[in-house]
Amino acid sequence: MKKLLIAASLALLAGTVAASADVLDKIKEKGVLTVGVKADYKPFGFRDPSGAIVGIEPDLAADVAKRLGVKLELVPVVSANRIEFLQQGKIDLMIATMSDKPERRKVVLAIDPPYYSDAVNILLSKKVKNVTKWEDLKGKVLCGTSGAWYNKDVSTKYGAEVKAFDGSEKPLFALKGGECIGYLYDQTFVQGKLLDAEWNTDFAMPLPGVMEAPWILAVAPGEDKFAKFMTDTTIDWMKTGFVVNEEKKWGIEPTDYSKRMHEEHKKGS
Amino acid sequence: MIRDTSAPAAPAHPLPVLLPFRLTAPQRRFPPLRLTLLHALGIVGLGLLIAGGAHAQAGVNQLSAFGVIIKWFPLLMSGFLFNILISVLSMALGTVAGVGLGLASISLSTPLRRIAWGLTQFFRNAPWLVLLFFAMFMIPFEFRIFGVTIPFPDWVKAVIGFALPVMANMSEIVRGAVGSLPSGQWEAAESLAFSRRQTMWMIILPQCLKRMLPPWMNLYTLVTMATVQASIVGVTEMLTLIAQVHAAEGGRPDLLAPLYGFAMLCFFIYCYPIELWTRRLERRFHLHQ
Numbered sequence A: 001m002k003k004l005l006i007a008a009s010l011a012l013l014a015g016t017v018a019a020s021a022d023v024l025d026k027i028k029e030k031g032v033l034t035v036g037v038k039a040d041y042k043p044f045g046f047r048d049p050s051g052a053i054v055g056i057e058p059d060l061a062a063d064v065a066k067r068l069g070v071k072l073e074l075v076p077v078v079s080a081n082r083i084e085f086l087q088q089g090k091i092d093l094m095i096a097t098m099s100d101k102p103e104r105r106k107v108v109l110a111i112d113p114p115y116y117s118d119a120v121n122i123l124l125s126k127k128v129k130n131v132t133k134w135e136d137l138k139g140k141v142l143c144g145t146s147g148a149w150y151n152k153d154v155s156t157k158y159g160a161e162v163k164a165f166d167g168s169e170k171p172l173f174a175l176k177g178g179e180c181i182g183y184l185y186d187q188t189f190v191q192g193k194l195l196d197a198e199w200n201t202d203f204a205m206p207l208p209g210v211m212e213a214p215w216i217l218a219v220a221p222g223e224d225k226f227a228k229f230m231t232d233t234t235i236d237w238m239k240t241g242f243v244v245n246e247e248k249k250w251g252i253e254p255t256d257y258s259k260r261m262h263e264e265h266k267k268g269s
Numbered sequence B: 001m002i003r004d005t006s007a008p009a010a011p012a013h014p015l016p017v018l019l020p021f022r023l024t025a026p027q028r029r030f031p032p033l034r035l036t037l038l039h040a041l042g043i044v045g046l047g048l049l050i051a052g053g054a055h056a057q058a059g060v061n062q063l064s065a066f067g068v069i070i071k072w073f074p075l076l077m078s079g080f081l082f083n084i085l086i087s088v089l090s091m092a093l094g095t096v097a098g099v100g101l102g103l104a105s106i107s108l109s110t111p112l113r114r115i116a117w118g119l120t121q122f123f124r125n126a127p128w129l130v131l132l133f134f135a136m137f138m139i140p141f142e143f144r145i146f147g148v149t150i151p152f153p154d155w156v157k158a159v160i161g162f163a164l165p166v167m168a169n170m171s172e173i174v175r176g177a178v179g180s181l182p183s184g185q186w187e188a189a190e191s192l193a194f195s196r197r198q199t200m201w202m203i204i205l206p207q208c209l210k211r212m213l214p215p216w217m218n219l220y221t222l223v224t225m226a227t228v229q230a231s232i233v234g235v236t237e238m239l240t241l242i243a244q245v246h247a248a249e250g251g252r253p254d255l256l257a258p259l260y261g262f263a264m265l266c267f268f269i270y271c272y273p274i275e276l277w278t279r280r281l282e283r284r285f286h287l288h289q
Helices: A002-019 A021-029 A055-067 A082-088 A102-107 A148-157 A170-177 A187-193 A222-240 A242-249 A254-267 B033-059 B065-104 B110-124 B128-138 B154-180 B183-191 B196-232 B238-248 B254-285
Strands: A032-038 A046-047 A069-075 A091-096 A110-126 A141-145 A161-165 A182-186 A210-219 B143-145 B148-151
Touching: A021 A032, A021 A055, A032 A046, A032 A055, A032 A082, A032 A102, A032 A254, A046 B238, A055 A069, A055 A091, A055 A222, A055 A242, A069 A082, A082 A091, A082 A102, A082 A210, A091 B065, A102 A170, A110 A170, A110 A187, A110 A222, A110 A254, A141 A148, A148 A210, A161 A170, A170 A182, A187 B238, A210 A222, A210 A254, A222 A242, A242 A254, A242 B065, B033 B196, B065 B110, B065 B154, B065 B196, B065 B238, B065 B254, B110 B154, B110 B254, B128 B154, B154 B196, B183 B196, B196 B238, B196 B254, B238 B254
Parallel strands: A032 A069, A032 A091, A141 A161, A141 A182
Antiparallel strands: A091 A210, A110 A182, A110 A210, B143 B148
16 A cells, blocks of 8 residues: 555656656657547537547547647546546547636636637427527527526527526426427537437427537647647638538538638638 | 044144244245346346337337447447456455455554554445545556556556455455454464464465355455446446447437446346355355354
């Protein structure tokens, strides 16, 4: 036990020394880029029956590895451990559906511009015909998840009534039961639901997303060289429309943000 | 006196025989084996029923719960094998360390005995999950010694995390088994001029093996079932994969019960025979009679 503790503390020391080396050199030396991605967020990162992690974010990671000329290793992360893994150096890069928040920017090095953006949208029943823009929702009843910050904004701005339920299963159940005409929630979640036959036969997402919430790539603090490389890569993705193509490839409607960034950067080049 | 012998009737009063005292109701000799099959069939049947119900509920183009499990079977099984690997390795590591600790706790040296007692009590009375968290977050993900990087993946840390409570419990098993041997064994050995070490290794411990085996196997099934806790700290074992499979299948609520039920069935099929075997060994070694 004592030996173990001594070994552990020694290794901790060694670990801190190793972390100060430039991560780009480390990646090239090892020949492997380690990227933390989600494995439970369809279609951004999920498992296929062979056990491999696939989806939009693994594809982005593969593209980064290709640009660096190294092999790719994917590490499944969850929201609770992704930042810690990055700080420890267990992953070199995080592409894991992380929303841009000021407190997160303090502990990791965020890459600008944001590579993707979630938004607020509605999983709307196909029976509802006369809703083509958000203003048409005036006086209509929507289901929502209690605690979502946009519930109030949507009701004051567009005049819809939002019935809030706990979690995401209960409002969906209420929606199926006809208690409301649509479910107000994160656009990425709505798009994920629409990949399944259970939902896409009777429901759709006809409105554009509102109130964008950007997602950021992140590297460990102090890795400015790698951050610069990732910024250039992100801008190149926007220029070539890589993200838009990925969204189409995995069966979701390209977001306004992706399309807009593609248009902007295409012009710039 | 003439007795009517045509009908050998039972005596009106049973003879006053002192029957052996039984703590529980009499059991058939090997009832569990037959029950295993029945149990397993029952659980599978229940699973199918749930799956069938889910299928009736599900719309077109949707896999039934049973179909989902078949589709993901190889992946889920690889996760389950991983659970077994973690349990076997942590049991091996914990047993070796635990035997050492157990012997230290009956040593003649007072400081050594006190240290061993302290370690045993500490790790025996700490929640397993807390020990697992400690192992996860205290041990770095790679060691760098003399320029050589030794990776230390999560599952190795989990093995260490589970080995700690195994070690403490094993220490108590060893101490208890040694203490339970009649002191005549020690005295006889001493009269034959065996040293303490010789007595321990050649006379006491071989006799203890029989006594230690059943509780050791019991401990093993407990460790196996505890390995799912590794999912909480991010090891990709069966329970983690179940959650990810659920997400990959679109998070359908009707899949939750069949998927987790499947995990339960796997653990039951693996652990129950061990449990049976343990009981049979106990009976054979006459530990309960």
